[in-house]
Amino acid sequence: MAKLTVAVLFGGVSSEHEVSRLSASSVIENLDRTRYDVLMVGIKKDGTWHLYTGDESRIARGEWENGPCTPAAFCPGSGMRGLVLFENGGVREVPVDVVFPVLHGKNGEDGTVQGLLEMAGVPYVGCGVLGSALCMDKAAANFVMDAAGIDRCEWMYMERWQRGDFDAIERKAAEKLGYPMFVKPANAGSSVGISKAHDKAQLAAAVDLALRHDSRVVLERFVRGQEVECAVRGNGDVHSTRPGEILASAEFYTYDDKYVSGTSRTAIPAHLPADVLNKVARTAERAYRVLCCRGLARVDFFIEEGTGRILLNEINTMPGFTSISMYPKLMIDAGESYAQLLDSLIALALEAKNA
DSSP: OOEEEEEEEEEEESSHHHHHHHHHHHHHHHOOTTEEEEEEEEETTTTOEEEEEEEEGTTTGGGGGGGGGEEEOOTTTOOOOEEEEEEEEEEEEEEOSSSEEEOOOTTSSSSHHHHHHHHHHOOOOSSSSSHHHHHHBBHHHHHHHHHOOOOOEEEEEEEEEGGGGGHHHHHHHHHHHSSSEEEEBBBHHHHHHHHEESSSSHHHHHHHHHHHTEEEEEEEEOOOOOEEEEEEEESOOEEEEHHHEEOSSSSSHHHHHHSSSSSEESSSSSSSOOHHHHHHHHHHHHHHTTTTOOOOEEEEEEETTTOOOEEEEEESSSOOOOOHHHHHHHHHHHHOOHHHHHHHHHHHHHHHHHO
């Protein structure tokens, strides 16, 4: 069988640029080279795209930017469906069978790069434009989950223009949510810009921090309980792994915990009765469908202490793929190797394109 050419995108302009490099490095390392030719396409923080042809070990540390690079792009409307290289005063097309956009956050998992690839006519791994955009925007996702009857904690949101009405918003939030509460940018990922506020002063600071990352802020009631996650995969035929549990080392599961220190521990399966594990997995599958996901997503829950309620927290459409990331850990626990997981995601991308 002829090899497929896979273009792995990494980097990007979001606050998760470094995480993307770590995830992509793991993906590139685990792609079966007997099945795939791999193109490494890095996106610098200034938004420029480059085909990198150096040592893949330089990607994780960001050293690829000083290596052999050729300006590159996907160009909808050009008649070229592959990767377009700009070299020697001209352009050259490199055929691409599928793109693996290992990009987190803004311009990565928010539907923008997915729309670009749709217009270029290139299959890609992961959720489509609508699913990506919905799941990236926490306020929009919450509205959809509320409408579908998927349980989650009480929440509200505010926009930048309402910052001058903070006193009124704080009174409403204190009454509806109580302290402590979590404050999040509506569009950001991996705990970026998230704070836990215990009083009015902390809430004001948390709102200002969140507004540095997005124009809308989501406020959520603090839930005391277990943090569990499911790895979900599929297009029409959707399946979830059994849930795993995050045993965070900090007050909540921070960016540093996830990607830098690696001090949090995980338990697979989560420390829950079998019937609850099953209910969480079925809820993950339902939410995945309701929010128009395809390919893959990680679905995160709280199991509330005392009540046992299963509360959906959020869906991440391009979860971390680092060596300590939960999504590949859950799939490996289910009996797949990392390489087999990547094979299945590429197959789903090609299936979605041909559907």
